[in-house]
Amino acid sequence: MNRRSYLKILAIETSCDETGIALIEASKNKFKILANELASQIKIHQKFGGVVPNLAKREHQRNLLPLLIKALKESKLLKIFKSQFLISKQIPNTKYKILNTILEREPELLAQTKRFLNKYKKPDIDAIAVTCGPGLEPALWVGINFAKALAKIWNLPLIKVNHMEGHFFSFLLKQKRENFQFSIFNFQKSFPIITLLVSGGHTELVYSPSLLKYKLIGETLDDAAGEAFDKGARLLGIPYPGGPELSKLAEKGNPKAFNFPRPMIDSKDLNFSFSGLKTALLYKIQSLKAKNHKLKIDLAASYQQAIIDVLVKKTFKAIRIYKPKSLVLGGGVAANDLLRKTLKEKIEKEFPDITLFLPEKKFTTDNAAMIGIAAYFRAIKKDFVNLKRLKAEGNLGF
Numbered sequence: 001m002n003r004r005s006y007l008k009i010l011a012i013e014t015s016c017d018e019t020g021i022a023l024i025e026a027s028k029n030k031f032k033i034l035a036n037e038l039a040s041q042i043k044i045h046q047k048f049g050g051v052v053p054n055l056a057k058r059e060h061q062r063n064l065l066p067l068l069i070k071a072l073k074e075s076k077l078l079k080i081f082k083s084q085f086l087i088s089k090q091i092p093n094t095k096y097k098i099l100n101t102i103l104e105r106e107p108e109l110l111a112q113t114k115r116f117l118n119k120y121k122k123p124d125i126d127a128i129a130v131t132c133g134p135g136l137e138p139a140l141w142v143g144i145n146f147a148k149a150l151a152k153i154w155n156l157p158l159i160k161v162n163h164m165e166g167h168f169f170s171f172l173l174k175q176k177r178e179n180f181q182f183s184i185f186n187f188q189k190s191f192p193i194i195t196l197l198v199s200g201g202h203t204e205l206v207y208s209p210s211l212l213k214y215k216l217i218g219e220t221l222d223d224a225a226g227e228a229f230d231k232g233a234r235l236l237g238i239p240y241p242g243g244p245e246l247s248k249l250a251e252k253g254n255p256k257a258f259n260f261p262r263p264m265i266d267s268k269d270l271n272f273s274f275s276g277l278k279t280a281l282l283y284k285i286q287s288l289k290a291k292n293h294k295l296k297i298d299l300a301a302s303y304q305q306a307i308i309d310v311l312v313k314k315t316f317k318a319i320r321i322y323k324p325k326s327l328v329l330g331g332g333v334a335a336n337d338l339l340r341k342t343l344k345e346k347i348e349k350e351f352p353d354i355t356l357f358l359p360e361k362k363f364t365t366d367n368a369a370m371i372g373i374a375a376y377f378r379a380i381k382k383d384f385v386n387l388k389r390l391k392a393e394g395n396l397g398f
């Protein structure tokens, strides 16, 4: 691991309905995304109104290897064995047995992996990172077993990454400058940090006193913010995942047209609750006699405003209690323009000394680059995990 000043990490993400493979190169003052490949399964799950775990598992199995080849090619790390006529001889029988055991439950992926390992050489990388949770366990296992297989055959260390930690680090990723400057030293001066993590499965407020230290200080007691967006969208006739579409509709509507509840907004703790809000929207829709486009956009705007009001109020409550130096936003809902704008305006007005870090929109939803960057911080601390201990942890927390 110490042969050069930077690390090249292969990152694998399969926690939900996006298969992600990324290759990143990182040192203490520079990050480079060599490749960031994604295969979305949204179309497949759409007709079921949500993610079907076994379908996700099947799709991850199909997607991982083509994405890996694409990512390695893009990173100029794909090296073919010269003696192609010896194709079946590249992996010794003992290693075949190991592969058979590790990928026992992923037969489709096993066959592809064998072909791949017989054709291509070990790439010039230093470690393999994989999301272990939280997420859908059947989906997580595919990525984990794939990571184990590659790590074993290539003799590389494994890094376990918490998916939500990936969302936390996503603000460090930059799309335009593929080789972007960064200083760990300066980053460490941004702590303590409060992070609002808002995704399809989670809504969490996290306090980080220093790098890689997290304390969960608030969470949703029922639906997550992204789920509230998706369920609200569904009630408005927008297909899954309707969050982005609902917020687009809301732009043209009047956020004060309907007065939806702001659940738990004044509760003493830092927790959230969104399921009552969705019910309120359902009752409102049922009570309306005529339904036209104007009503729809007003409902969308008022509903979105209620979600954002609660998220923002609780975040500022956390800031008052914990007095951080920085505020970070992460997760799929971090793409929401109203949330971004409101946090920015309120920070500038009420806490001008606090730095707000917003992720670029491209990196808000699930991707493997964020897993790679989180893994880098673990790798420099030599925080590797034993292959045998690595398992899917659907409810992995901070």
Ligand code: KG4
Residues within 6 Å of the ligand: 016, 198, 199, 200, 201, 202, 225, 226, 227, 229, 230, 241, 242, 243, 244, 247, 331, 332, 333, 334, 335, 336, 337, 364, 365, 366
């Ligand atoms: O983080 P993510 O990609 O997946 C999980 O880890 O869950 O988050 C996906 C969630 C979905 O619920 C989606 O509707 C929501 O993020 N989302 C949005 C927006 N873009 C994505 N919600 C509100 N406004 C958006 N612009």
Ligand code: ZN
Residues within 6 Å of the ligand: 163, 167, 199, 200, 331, 332, 365, 366
């Ligand atoms: Zn996510």
